[in-house]
Amino acid sequence: MMRILHSLPRTHKLLLLPVATMVTVLGAQKVVNTFEDLQRDQQALDTVLVPLNADASPGLPSLNTKRTAVADALEKANQALDATRVHVPLSELTASEIVDVDFINSAKAEPEIPQTLALPAHGDPSPRNLAEAVIPSIDESAKHMAVVIGTIASGMLDHDGSLMADATSYEEVSENDLDLFAEGPIVLEQEIASNETFVPHWETYTVESGDTFAIMAQQHLEMGYSEVMALLDALPEPRILTNWRVGERFEYQLDEQGDLLALRMMKNARNGYLIERQGDDFEIATIERAGEATQRLFAGTISGSFARSAKATGLNSAEVSKLSRALERKLDFRRDTRGGDRFQVLVESDIIDGKSYDPRVLAVQYEGERMNITIVRNGDDNRFYTPDGESLDPAFNRYPFEGRYRLSSNFNPNRHHPVTGRISPHKGTDFAMPIGTAVQAPANGRVEKVGNHPAAGRYVVIRHDNGYKTRYLHLSKPLVSKGQRVTMGERIALSGNTGRSTGPHLHYEVLVNNSQVNAMKVSLPENQSLQGDQLVAFQRQAEPMLAALESGQTGTVVASTRQQSSVDN
Structure with missing residues (x-):
């Protein structure tokens, strides 16, 4: 064989x-x-x-x-x-x-x-x-x-016991296998069981027609009716759960038993609430999404009104409103603007989910027939200055309100009384405005009087730090009290139609040395300017913004944070 x-x-x-x-x-x-x-x-x-x-x-x-x-x-x-x-x-x-x-x-x-x-x-x-x-x-x-x-x-050995030329191994052994068994074969005495740790994950629920949070919570979140009521009571704004719209979404986490661990819902793209279960109670925290700060440059030419021309560049209504407020202290849009005037505006906003929120005007350059002006926002005090550091915020505002209202009666010492027809001097300036319009302090000062008069109606008197005095008549509601300290721009009252008045309006007076003067023509205190280290810091901060204005490249030309800006060439 x-x-x-x-x-x-x-x-x-x-x-x-x-x-x-x-x-x-x-x-x-x-x-x-x-x-x-x-x-x-x-x-x-x-x-x-x-x-x-x-x-x-x-x-x-x-x-x-x-x-x-x-x-x-x-x-x-x-x-x-x-x-x-x-x-x-x-x-x-x-x-x-x-x-x-x-x-x-x-x-x-x-x-x-x-x-x-x-x-x-x-x-x-x-x-x-x-x-x-x-x-x-x-x-x-x-x-x-x-x-x-x-x-x-099988013939793998010769009759004398020596190896044949065609002898070979019948199984490959790698070097790693040799190292593994260097100290002998590994014998597992018992099977090692690994327990996988449970990791909760976020799930999304989309509101459908007829959904209510109470029913949804019981069916999907394993919550009892009493737990639902306790959660609604703990929420600062329970309407976010009770007033649902079809298509709205929120996210939730469940534990291994299917009980609610956390609930996350947004009021809008920026703000929302995070609810986490802590034993039998709920811990609620607010969510604030900062977004990515992005800068965009818009350029346009005046054709018609300033607001319409600004919207034609791609600015939205909120951005146009803030641009107008930044320029109105230096530019009279009805008298100073002319067709063909050119302007550029650098706007920063937070981009969240592809949408723009909280627009901030950073710099504006206006080149017109009657006026040229360039202004830059100072990040330290959030006010506008010229490139040389001159402030646009005067120590005394010309108007005690925001926006524009019709001047219904000028300061006129020789005015005829509207009822009797006799000479009856009008020692203030009247602005026709709806009842309840906010009235603001034009400068820092202290409230001197708050009262009610048969002819003047409800009124407020403020003595300012520079010695000027202002009076506000025919108010619907004072918002300050006697002796209270107020600052420039602070709301002090709501306009009205009290006392002897022919219609809703604000009667505004400026007194210099206790004598009424024309508030629209009186010389106001000089504005404040930056000096020294403040001026150096501002100019360093303004340099990339001014470069963006000079580039003339509209669109997203600058990508930066609020602390640091850089030009994207």
Whole structure:
């Protein structure tokens, strides 16, 4: 048999290797089981019954392994198994004819598994036929011995025990595997179970027609009715949950049991609330989205009104309003503007989700037939100055209100009384305005009087720090009290139609040395300007904004924060 295997081509040897190995395994298993049976039956260890084929002949090479008790027992056994098998006394064999077997610990088959493998009596012992046979459980020691014997039987070793030229390994082993088993194989005593930590994630709910928060909270957030009421009571603005619109969205988090952990909702793109469960209570925090500060340059030409011309550049209504307020202290839009005048304005706003919020005018340049002016916002006090540091905020405002209202009656010492027709001097300036319009202090000062008069109606008198005095008549409601300190621009009252008045208006007086003067013509105190280190800091801050105005490149030409600006060329 060995000569036949040895004479086969290499490819045939490799094809027969699995079959030879399996047959050898079964033979090795038989040897082990026979030895075990002899021990169990307390038979004499004179001979070991080794089943051989009729044409088998001795001549297997020695493996030169350490001898064990099993090998000694094999040497002594010499009894025939049955008449159909060859009985070879071991004592008559030469040393090279004895197969030495070195078992690890003890070679043992599972007792409930059959000791022999029933192969087909006829036909090719192919892997498919082998797979259809009853495969016993083989001890690792017997399998190792069988692989070695099968290697010899398949012709991978020469008869003298030396390696053949075409011998090879039957499994690849990487360097990492060698390092891993440097100190022996790794044996896990027990399975290691890893517990995945629960991480809550945000889910989005979209309001549908007919939805109410109370029902939604019970169905999706596992909240009871009392919890819903407690949450609404804790919210500063419960209308955000009770007044829903179809299509509105909010986000929520649930724990492993499906109970509410957190709720996040926005009133608008900038502001909202975050609600988090803390035991049986709710903790509420406000959300303020700052957005990304972005600067844009707009340029236009006067054609018609200033407001219409400004909107034509792409400015929205809020931005046009702030631009008008920045220029109105230096520019009279009805008298000073002319068709063809050019202007540029640098606006900064917060971009949130692609939309612009909270616009801020940073710099304006106006080049007109009657006036040229450039102003820049100072980030330190949020006021406008010329590039030289001159303030646009005077120490005394000309008008005690914001916006523009019709001048219904001028200061006139020779005015005729509207009812009697007699000469009745009008020592103030009247502005027609709706009842409830805010009246502002034109300068810093202290409230001197607050009262109600049959002719003047409700009134307020303020003495200012520069010695001037102002009076406000026919008010609907004073907002200050006697002795109170007020600052420039602070609301002091609401206009009205009290006392002897022919219609809603504000009667405004300016007194210099306790004498009424024309408030529209009197010389007002000089405005305040920046000096020293304040001027240097302002001019350093204004430099990139002025460069943006000079560039003339409309659109998003500057990207910056409020603290630092840079030109995007």
